[in-house]
Amino acid sequence: MQVQGTVFKYGDNVDTDVIIPARYLNTSDPKELAQHCMEDIDRDFVSRVQPGDIIVAGKNFGCGSSREHAPLAIKAAGVSVVIAATFARIFYRNAINIGLPILECPEAVERIEAGDELAVDFTSGVITNLTRNESYQGQPFPKFMQDLIAAGGLLSYIKKQKG
Amino acid sequence: MAMTMTQKILAAHAGLDEVKAGQLIMADVDLVLGNDITTPVAVNEFRKNGFEQVFDKQKIAIVPDHFTPNKDIKAAEQCKFIREFAYEQEIENYFEVGEMGIEHALIPEQGLAVPGDVIIGADSHTCTYGALGAFSTGIGSTDMAAAMATGKTWFKVPGAIKFTLTGRPGKWVSGKDIILHIIGMIGVDGALYRSMEFVGDGIAHLSMDSRFTMANMAIEAGAKNGIFLVDDQTLAYVKEHSTKPYTVYEPDPDAEYEAEYTIDLSKIRPTVAFPHLPENTRTIDEVGSIKIDQVVIGSCTNGRIEDIRVAASILKGRKVANGVRVIVFPATQKIYLQALREGLIEQLIEAGAVVSTPTCGPCLGGHMGILASGERAVATTNRNFVGRMGHPESEVYLASPAVAAASALTGRISNPEDIAD
Numbered sequence: 001m002q003v004q005g006t007v008f009k010y011g012d013n014v015d016t017d018v019i020i021p022a023r024y025l026n027t028s029d030p031k032e033l034a035q036h037c038m039e040d041i042d043r044d045f046v047s048r049v050q051p052g053d054i055i056v057a058g059k060n061f062g063c064g065s066s067r068e069h070a071p072l073a074i075k076a077a078g079v080s081v082v083i084a085a086t087f088a089r090i091f092y093r094n095a096i097n098i099g100l101p102i103l104e105c106p107e108a109v110e111r112i113e114a115g116d117e118l119a120v121d122f123t124s125g126v127i128t129n130l131t132r133n134e135s136y137q138g139q140p141f142p143k144f145m146q147d148l149i150a151a152g153g154l155l156s157y158i159k160k161q162k163g
Numbered sequence: 164m165a166m167t168m169t170q171k172i173l174a175a176h177a178g179l180d181e182v183k184a185g186q187l188i189m190a191d192v193d194l195v196l197g198n199d200i201t202t203p204v205a206v207n208e209f210r211k212n213g214f215e216q217v218f219d220k221q222k223i224a225i226v227p228d229h230f231t232p233n234k235d236i237k238a239a240e241q242c243k244f245i246r247e248f249a250y251e252q253e254i255e256n257y258f259e260v261g262e263m264g265i266e267h268a269l270i271p272e273q274g275l276a277v278p279g280d281v282i283i284g285a286d287s288h289t290c291t292y293g294a295l296g297a298f299s300t301g302i303g304s305t306d307m308a309a310a311m312a313t314g315k316t317w318f319k320v321p322g323a324i325k326f327t328l329t330g331r332p333g334k335w336v337s338g339k340d341i342i343l344h345i346i347g348m349i350g351v352d353g354a355l356y357r358s359m360e361f362v363g364d365g366i367a368h369l370s371m372d373s374r375f376t377m378a379n380m381a382i383e384a385g386a387k388n389g390i391f392l393v394d395d396q397t398l399a400y401v402k403e404h405s406t407k408p409y410t411v412y413e414p415d416p417d418a419e420y421e422a423e424y425t426i427d428l429s430k431i432r433p434t435v436a437f438p439h440l441p442e443n444t445r446t447i448d449e450v451g452s453i454k455i456d457q458v459v460i461g462s463c464t465n466g467r468i469e470d471i472r473v474a475a476s477i478l479k480g481r482k483v484a485n486g487v488r489v490i491v492f493p494a495t496q497k498i499y500l501q502a503l504r505e506g507l508i509e510q511l512i513e514a515g516a517v518v519s520t521p522t523c524g525p526c527l528g529g530h531m532g533i534l535a536s537g538e539r540a541v542a543t544t545n546r547n548f549v550g551r552m553g554h555p556e557s558e559v560y561l562a563s564p565a566v567a568a569a570s571a572l573t574g575r576i577s578n579p580e581d582i583a584d
Contacts, residue, residue, distance in 0.1 A: 013351055013440060017548040022527040026230060026237035028204045040550040060352035060385060064546060065527070066287040068204050068303035089356050089387055090287055094303035144187050144317075154305050155212040158313060 001122045003080035003101070004130075005052035008038075008045060009114035012058035016070040016091065019062065025069055030076035037073040051078035054120070056112050058084065062091025071095040081120050083127060083138065085109045096145055097154040103127065105138035165415035167323040168390050169358040172298040172412050176281045184322035184419075192222070194275055195310045196284030198266055199227035199238070202245045204304035205285060209311055217252050218314035224256035224275060225249050226266040229523045234530040264495025264521045267291035267379060267463035272495055274405025278393045279412055283307070283316055288463050288545065290386065293378035294371060295401065296393035296411060301382060321387045323358040324349075325420040328365030330429035335579040337473070338373030339465055339543065339563035342380040343434040345426070347444030355385035357421060360414060362392050365428045371400045372469035379464045380545050383441040435541075435576060436561035439549045447566060447578045457540040458483075458571040459552075460564050461492025461519070462526045465543035468498050470564040475507035477568035477579060483515035484574035490525070490532045491518045516571070528552050534559075541570045 018041040020033055027033065038045035055074065061084035062070060071094050074082065082095070085106040095102045101122055108127045112118070116131040125140030141149065151157035164181050166174065174182040176190040197205055202225055217223055225245055230238035249257035256275060263269070267288050270276050278296035282289060287301035302316065310316045326345065346353070359381045366374070374391050381389025391397070393411045401409060432446035460466070460474045471493055483489050491511050493499035499521065502508050508518050525532035526544040534540055534553035539560065542552065547559035562570070565579040572582055 015546075015548045017527070017546070017551050021550050022200075022229075022529055025200045026235060026241060028207070028241075040555040060355065063351060063385065064287065064548060066285055066289075066301040066303055067200065068285075068305060069200075072204075086352065086355060088352070088385060090301050090303060090382075093306060097303060097305035142187075154309050155208055155214075155312075158309055159212060 002119060003052060004117070004119045005054045005080050006050065007054050007056050007112055007114055007116045007118060008042070008049065009112065010041065010055065010057040013060045013063055014041065014057050015064035016062055016067050017064055019070040020067065020073040025067060028069060030072045033069050033073035034076035037077040046077065049077050049079065052080045053078060054118050055079055055082045056109055057082070058109055059086045061087050063088035066090045068094045068098060071098050071100040075100040083108055096148060099149060099153050103138035105136050108136035108138060111136065165417040165419065167358060167418045168360055168412050168414040169298050169323060169388060170320060172279055172281060173318060173320055182320045184320055186320045187317060188320060189315050189317050190281055191314060192283050192310050192316055193280040194222055194224060194282040195307060196224045196226070196266060196270065196282065196286065196289060197307050198229050198286050199231060199242050199245060200229045201285035201304045201307065203241045205307040205311065206245060206248045208305050208308035214312040217254070217311045220253045221255050222314065223254050223311055224270060225254055226258050226263060226269060227260070228263055228265050228521065229527065230529050231263065231522055232260050232520065262496060264498070265463045265466055265523055268467055268494035268498065271295060271375065272404060272497055274407060277401050277405050277407045277409035278397065279410030283310055287382045288379050290381045290388045291375055291379040291463060293381065293388050293390035294374035295397055296391060298388055298390065300388045321356055321358045322421045323360050324354050325423045326359060326361050327363035327423070327425045328361060328428055329363050329425060330365050330427045331368040332428040332431055335433055335565045336431050337563050337565065338369060338376035340431050340434040341428060342377040343436050343441065343444050343561060344431050346380065346384045346441050347434065347436070349384055351383060351440050351442045352385040354381065357386055359384065359386045359389040361389065366391060366394060368428065370469055371396055372467040375467065376464055380441070383545060433563060433566050433578060435566060436547055438547050438558040438560065441545070441547060441561060450576045453539065453560065453576040455487060455541050455570055455574060455576060456538040457532060457534065458487060458489040458567050459525055459532055459540055459542040459544060460567050461494060462523065462544040463494065464545040465564050466492050466494030466498065468501050470543065471498065471502045471507050474564045474568040475510045477565060477582060478514035478516060478571065479510040481514055481572055483571050487571055487574050488532070489516035489571045491516050492524055493518070493521060495521055525552050541567045541576055543567050
C-alpha cells in the first residue's frame with residue numbers, strides 16, 4: 001500500500017497536549033477533534049492540511065498523555081502517515097490500534113523539509129522524496145503489527161483470533 | 164536467563180518461564196483502569212465490536228477524575244455515558260464523585276494495586292503503581308477496550324535502566340526533586356520503551372508517597388514503567404490497604420541493564436523544571452528571579468497526605484504573597500479528610516490558599532485554575548508542555564510541594580530552606 005502527500009514538519013518531543021489540547025477532550029468525536037489538531041504548535045495546520053498529507057517530526061513524537069484522541073485527531077484531519085525519528089510508546093501503540101500508519105526513520109527526518117512531496121510504501125518501509133529525488137529506508141512494521149493492521153485494528157484482530 | 168524485576172512479572176503473567184527484551188507476549192492483566200476522558204472512547208470501541216460483557220467486573224476500575232465534578236455539559240455527558248456503562252456491566256470499582264479521587268492516588272489507597280500485579284490503564288500516569296513493586300503502564304482506549312473484553316493485552320518486553328539510590332535526602336528534598344533530577348539527567352526520552360528499576364539502600368529513606376511520585380513520573384522520561392524493590396515499608400502499606408494476594412519479585416543479580424546510574428540522594432537539591440519540558444531542570448540555587456501568578460499543589464504526582472503536610476508546614480501562620488493565587492487539591496476524599504482532621508486545611512485557608520475537592524483540574528488545563536496568556540504557575544504536577552495549564556503562551560514550572568509552598572509566600576520561585584524555621 002502506498003500513499004502520497006505534502007510534508008508538515010515539526011521538531012522533537014511533539015507532545016499530545018499540542019497535538020490535541022485537553023481543553024477539547026470533552027468530546028471524542030474524531031471530526032470535532034480534527035478541527036483543533038496541532039492547534040498549539042501550528043495554528044495554520046487545520047486550514048492548510050489536505051487529505052493524504054504527511055507529518056514528519058523528530059524524536060519522541062506523541063510524548064505525554066495516553067489520549068487516543070491524538071492519533072484520532074491526526075487521522076481525521078486527513079494525514080496519511082506520520083514519519084518520526086522515534087515515537088513515544090503509548091502513541092505508537094495507539095496509532096497502530098486505531099489504524100494510523102506511522103514509520104520510524106531518523107535519516108528521512110534529517111533530509112526532509114516542510115513542503116516536500118513524499119510517496120511512502122508501508123509494506124517495504126521505503127519513503128521516496130519526489131521533491132529531492134531521493135529515498136530513505138524506514139523501519140517496516142513487524143509481522144505481528146502488520147497482521148493487526150491488516151485485520152483492521154486491535155479489536156477486529158482479537159475477534160478474528162477468537163473466531 | 165537472568166531477568167529484571169519487570170521481566171519476571173511479565174513472564175509470570177504470560178505463563179512463560181522466561182522472557183527477554185524485545186519479545187512480544189500476550190499477558191493476563193490484574194486490573195484495567197480508565198478515566199472520564201479515555202473510557203468513553205473505550206466503551207464505544209467495546210460496543211462497536213460486538214462485545215457484550217467485561218471479562219471480570221472486579222478487575223476493572225473506572226474513575227471519573229479529570230473533568231469532574233462535571234466542568235461543562237459535554238463533560239457531564241461523557242461522565243453519564245461511562246456511569247451507565249459501569250452500572251450496566253456491574254463494574255465493582257466505579258468511583259462516583261464523593262468516593263472519587265485522582266485515580267493514581269485512589270487505586271493504591273483502595274488496595275487495588277499490590278506487588279507483582281500487571282496493571283494497565285488508559286492514562287499515562289498508570290505507571291505510579293511501580294512504587295508498590297507492580298508492573299503498571301499507560302495504554303490507550305482501544306487497548307483498554309480489548310483488555311476489558313479479554314483480560315489480556317500484548318506487550319513488547321522492555322529492557323531496563325537501573326538506578327541505584329544511595330544516601331539520605333536533605334530535609335526539603337522529596338521524591339519530586341529526585342525524579343526531576345533524573346529526568347533532567349537522561350531527558351524526556353531517556354528511558355523510551357524501557358523500564359526504570361529503582362534499587363539501593365537509599366530507598367529506605369523514601370516514604371511511600373515519595374516513591375509514588377517518582378514512579379508516577381517515569382513516563383516523563385519516556386519509560387514504559389518505573390518500579391521499586393519491595394521492602395518493609397511497601398509491605399506495611401499493602402497490609403494497611405489491601406487484602407489482595409501479592410507476589411514479591413526481585414531482579415536477578417546478573418540481570419542485564421542497558422544503562423546503570425548511581426544517585427547519591429544526599430547531593431540532590433530542590434529541583435525545578437522550567438517550561439516547556441520536564442527535562443529543563445535547574446536546581447533551586449540556579450533558578451534566578453521568576454515571578455509567578457499561581458501555585459498549584461496537588462495532582463496524581465503530589466496530592467498525597469505527605470505533600471499536603473509539607474505545604475501546610477510552610478504556609479502555616481504566614482500569608483500568601485499579594486497577587487498570587489494558591490490552589491490545593493488533596494488527591495482523594497480520604498486524604499482530604501485526613502488533612503482536615505490534622506488541621507492542615509485550616510492552616511492552608513488561613514494562609515490564603517483555596518482548597519478544592521479532588522480533581523485533575525488545572526494539571527491538564529481542564530478547569531479549576533486555568534492560566535491566561537503570559538501567566539506563570541509553579542505546580543507540583545507532572546507536565547509543563549506548551550498550553551498544558553491553559554493559554555499556549557502561559558508557563559508552568561514543575562516543583563515539589565515544599566518549593567511550591569515557599570514560592571506562594573514570596574511570589575517568586577523560592578527555596579524552602581530560606582523560609583522555613
